[in-house]
Amino acid sequence: MATPSKAASSGSKAPPKPPQAEAAPPVVTPMGWMHTARFLTTAAELFHLPALEVPEIAFVGRSNAGKSTCINTLTQQKQLAFASKKPGRTQHINLFALGKQGITDTVLADLPGYGYAAVPKQDKIRWQKVMANYLVTRENLKGIVLLCDPRLGMTELDEVLLEVVRPRVEEGLKFLILLTKADKLTRSDGAKALSIAKLQAGGGQAMLFSALKKQGVDAVAQLMWDWSHEAA
Ligand code: GDP
Numbered sequence: 001m002a003t004p005s006k007a008a009s010s011g012s013k014a015p016p017k018p019p020q021a022e023a024a025p026p027v028v029t030p031m032g033w034m035h036t037a038r039f040l041t042t043a044a045e046l047f048h049l050p051a052l053e054v055p056e057i058a059f060v061g062r063s064n065a066g067k068s069t070c071i072n073t074l075t076q077q078k079q080l081a082f083a084s085k086k087p088g089r090t091q092h093i094n095l096f097a098l099g100k101q102g103i104t105d106t107v108l109a110d111l112p113g114y115g116y117a118a119v120p121k122q123d124k125i126r127w128q129k130v131m132a133n134y135l136v137t138r139e140n141l142k143g144i145v146l147l148c149d150p151r152l153g154m155t156e157l158d159e160v161l162l163e164v165v166r167p168r169v170e171e172g173l174k175f176l177i178l179l180t181k182a183d184k185l186t187r188s189d190g191a192k193a194l195s196i197a198k199l200q201a202g203g204g205q206a207m208l209f210s211a212l213k214k215q216g217v218d219a220v221a222q223l224m225w226d227w228s229h230e231a232a
Contacts, residue, residue, distance in 0.1 A: 061147030143174030175204025
């Protein structure tokens with residue numbers, strides 16, 4: 001004869017829970033993970049950045065490309081990347097920590113926007129040095145997201161960046177060209193811009209993104225998660 005279950009013997013009508021439901025780990029989605037973003041630190045100079053062990057993903061792009069809006073959309077925090085726009089901080093590198101339960105497992109680096117028309121040549125040269133040094137010296141750098149407004153295409157400084165990034169991509173650095181404000185393009189212009197960007201990305205990837213229409217948000221979150229969590 002079968003032994004009566006605990007629920008039956010106690011007279012309760014609730015069916016017993018399957019044992020695996022209690023044992024299952026909490027589900028962490030890439031989007032949920034992005035939403036854990038919090039401000040970590042800001043640095044005016046590269047050598048002020050803390051040395052970190054966790055993977056770092058850098059967001060770069062010319063001013064007005066939509067970088068702050070993109071970071072804020074991905075992390076669902078309205079003011080996070082706008083910290084980078086405060087007077088005196090526009091040339092800073094800002095780090096945001098990601099990870100559940102306050103445990104940082106990845107860092108996002110918001111690098112200074114570049115190529116603003118009003119910026120003197122000296123500042124452009126300074127930016128190029130900072131970028132090149134960052135790419136060469138940042139040991140925990142795992143990937144780069146280059147934000148580009150496809151209506152403007154690659155600017156001169158985007159090309160400079162591509163030149164520096166390409167050899168590192170060949171060595172295994174992850175790379176994504178993110179075409180922002182995709183809502184402003186027709187479907188066919190979007191497809192055209194995407195195929196050009198895929199070629200420019202070399203071994204990297206390219207995607208369309210719109211903060212306004214929430215296009216590409218899940219896909220970028222998933223990619224960031226994959227970059228960060230793949231076996232080294
Ligand atoms: P950043 O200088 O690269 O940080 O650029 P911002 O995030 O400040 O964006 C520059 C401008 O582009 C702002 O006026 C934004 O409202 C606008 N923008 C950003 N993302 C989008 C988007 O997905 N769609 C549209 N239509 N406008 C956007």
